[in-house]
Amino acid sequence: MTDDPSANRLTLQRPPPRTRRISPVLFWCAAGMILLALVALAWRYAWPQQVSSYRVKREALEVSVSGPATLDAINKANVSSRVAGRLTQILIDRNDRVVPGQLIATIEQEDLRNILSASRANLQGAQGAQQEADANVESAQATLTNARSAFGRQAELKEKGWVSRASYEQAEATLRESEARVAGLRQAAQRARAQTDAAAASVRVDEAQLGLASVRAPFGGIVSVRNRNVGDVLSAGASILEIVDPESIVLTARFDESAIGAVRPGQPARIRFAFDARRAVTGKVLRLGRSVDPETREFTADIVADRLPSNWAINQRANVEIVLSAKPRALVVPAAFVEWNGIQPNVWVLEGGRARRRSIELTGTRGSRLEVRRGLAPGDILLSPEDSYPFMPVARQGDDDR
Structure with a gap:
């Protein structure tokens, strides 16, 4: 054991803290980061940014839908x-x-003519056989009439007892035989007539076959x-x-099924053929298809051109634009200045020198220029959504007159 009494003395007091010193490297790094953050904030929210803009105004607007087309004909x-x-x-x-x-x-036609000649010869033979059968029927009918007269006389004489029974029975047998012969010859005449009809039908068929040649x-x-x-x-x-009937030529165009409710017969259309896409030919919608392609989800519409090019060809390619509506003074914004939050359209508007997001309502979503129904007024300045963020200070590059 040690002789120092202080070595065995226990205490509950905390020892005095040691003085901590901040490393100069860490200090200057933190100061630099804070300075950079302040510079970034100043650049983002104090320094005006260059951004393209558009001044909202009223102007003529055509709402249209376009799609590829091929030249076809209804009557071909x-x-x-x-x-x-x-x-x-x-x-x-x-x-x-x-x-x-x-x-x-x-x-x-040589073989067909020979077949027709044979059919006509068969018809002549059948007609001769029919005439012969009819003559036999007439002869047998005359014999039957004579037999009936003879039998009638024999019956009268028999009642008076002036002829024998054998003579009476002979006259009766002759009558029955004549009746049977007439019935048989009539059947033969009917068969001959049927053969004549069949031969005549065969001639007509062969004549038709010759005509088809x-x-x-x-x-x-x-x-x-x-x-x-x-x-x-x-x-x-x-x-x-x-x-092809040139009066029935149409251009069958394909459009996305979302436009089927807006396209109607009679609407004006512009047609641009592939060989001269700069020149438009006017036309109108003739009719709509009533089926949608299950793979492309497109429907078809037939367009009639007011004037066809001098050199046209079936299946020729073109592009068709149908004018759905036209307004002389619509509040119009470029589609490039509209951003979508789900189904809600928004724009960035310059207010008090800073960018602010605003929700708007559109009348349609097709085309490069869109009509605004609610949310903007003439003279509002729109900013490009690609370069804008909330409260951004703006130094405009100039209004875009697209």
Whole structure:
């Protein structure tokens, strides 16, 4: 044990604290961070930012919907052969105009003529057999009339007892035989008449087949496609050429199904063909399709052009714009200055030199220029939503007159 009494003395007093010293490195780092934060805040909320702007104003506005289209025709037909054979003649070519019923092609007819000749010969034979059967019926009818007269006389004489029973029975048998013969000949005449009718029907069928070898235009129009040449062997139903009625030409356009409630027949339209997209051809909506494509979710509408280009072709591409409505003085904002919070449209407005977000109400959501129903007034300054944030000080670059 130690002799120092203080070594064994216990105390509850806290020892005096040690003096802590802040590291100069940490101090200057913290000071720098605070300074940077103050500079950032000053830059963000005190220094005016350059941002594009737009002054709200009233102007003419067209609300439209556009979509791709292809040139088509309501009245068009694939003219084909209804009989098999070799194509011997084509009387028209592409771009030729035809009238209804015009002869446009012929198919080899020699075999069909021979079949028709055989059918006509069969008809003549059937008609001769029918005439013979009718003559036999007339002859048997005369014999029957004579037998009835003879039997009547025999019956009268028998009642008076002037003829024998054998003579009476002989006259009766002759009468029955004549009646049976007339009935049989009438049946034969009916069969001959049926054979004549069948032969006549066969002649009509063969005449129709021969007529089908001459291919004629079903309606007036222009030949758009020629698929065959002279000498080709055709099967029944093989296409020879295609005829299009130019008066029925339409442009079948496709639009998103969200616009189906706004498109109506008679609305004006602008058509731009792919070969000259800068020039617009006027037209109007003719009719709407009543089905939506399950994959693209698009519906179709047929557009009639007021004037077709001099060189048009079926399946030619174009772009169609339908004017849904037109207002001479609408409150308009560019769609680029509108941002969406879910389904709510908002804009950034310059108020007191700072950017503030404001909710607005639009009449539609299609197009690059939108009409404002509520929330803005003429003269309000809109700021680009890409560069704006709440309470941002603004130094405008100039109004955008888009």
